[in-house]
Amino acid sequence: MTAHQRAHSFNTAAAQYAANRPSYPPAALDAIEELAGRRLAGAQVADIGAGTGIATALLRERGARVVAVEPGDGMAAEFRRALPGVPIVRGDGNALPLADASHDLLTYAQSWHWTDTRRSVPEALRVLRPGGSLAVWWNTDVFDVPWIAEQHERIARHCGVPPTARTRPDDLRAARLSGLSGLALERRHVRWSRVVPLDTHLANIGSHSAFLVLGEAGTRAFLEEERARLREIFPDERVEECYLVDLLVAARP
Template identity: 90%
Template sequence: MSALIPSTRPPPGTPPTALHTRPSYPPAALDAIEELAGRPWRAQVADIGAGTGIATALLRERGAHVVAVEPGDGMAAGFRRALPGVPIVRGDGNALPLADASHDLVTYAQSWHWTDTRRSVPEALRVLRPGGSLAVWRNIDVFDVPWIAEQHERIARHCGVPPTFRSRPDDLRAARLSGLSGLAPERRHVCWSRVVPLDTQLADIGSHSAFLVLGEAGARAFLEEERTRLRKVFPDERVEECYLVDLLVVARP
């Protein structure tokens, strides 16, 4: 079941200081999670692959009691600086360091694709209490916006890989989640946008793994060229980025 509501776990090696450029998530996405989970936010929540705490902070603002799980040293350090009062434990989604039936909600924001679903689905169900829910979501670029599609193609060409345009999510994740859990996930799509300075948009591009692998000199040259291109589209250097949140929620009986 899917509805459209108007309105990326970082790659390994991404410096935590670069992650302030990454997009957050709109209020409508959190509203949808609450609706599909069928419980108020005053719940025990485990946020898996929490990174520097972008989603964790939103969950806390809603009144949830959150514990974060994060495998990376740098990300965990950034998380502690950003959210010093929130508990964080080291671990990953394939082997959660959490007790059986201990949480009402297990969340993966931009981090599900880093797991082996053959292991992470049973682990999430193990940690959930009866009636609890697993929520998996991510931001997807909206490629039917011309400048976003054109930039995506330039980045792919620069990195030597074929561009993969997917303006709407496919059903692979939903099928895997359903097949491994034996449960039918509910789905919501939330469209949203943010306006950021041009420097923030360029810093976000440069923080991705493809640019880290290619080296600083090559990345710098590309980003300077990209600055010139984007100034033609956004002469005030305020860039409107458009996203689609793809949300899946599975309720444990």
């Protein structure tokens, strides 16, 4: 399964993604403003790989003038249902359909790892105005919570993928942002949590690309086993999901 196929697997589950994926805490938006050295209110922002608009909505609520860039048909359709007043254009981070020096901030929420940095870094620098910033972030798992660490290992084994999330923040800074050498780069971690019904938690897991490419049968069996395990930990079927937002902001000279 190629990265391209995994990236576009979300289009088959866009509604599930929109309904169950976590958002981001206000402190993460505060940190973006601090590290970028400007308020979001009034800023010209492009949200790249916007998906169903989870991050776009938060940026807009802060008063940013946002345009979304999204390559997938299903995700773009879900975006338009959720945010009919926000412009969305088709494209991806490797070839931005945006004018030179046209934006104050480019954001990549959960999407930078789908880009080819040999192409996406020059594109970002082309589109940013002098003094503008590139912000990339991910909700990463918190492994000092035992049940989360154990679930992560089970997911990796089931999907046949390496358990990379334990090392994701350091690996991404070194490997994925290496093309930004020479720019002022700042990093911030924001820990947060949400309490959701067990069904929402399981649907969130099932909306990840590693499961979407497995198909319904392989996913259903795993999620039913997880339901039984988690009922022992959360008998009221209210699950506290814990996250660490790993945020990196690079400033363009």
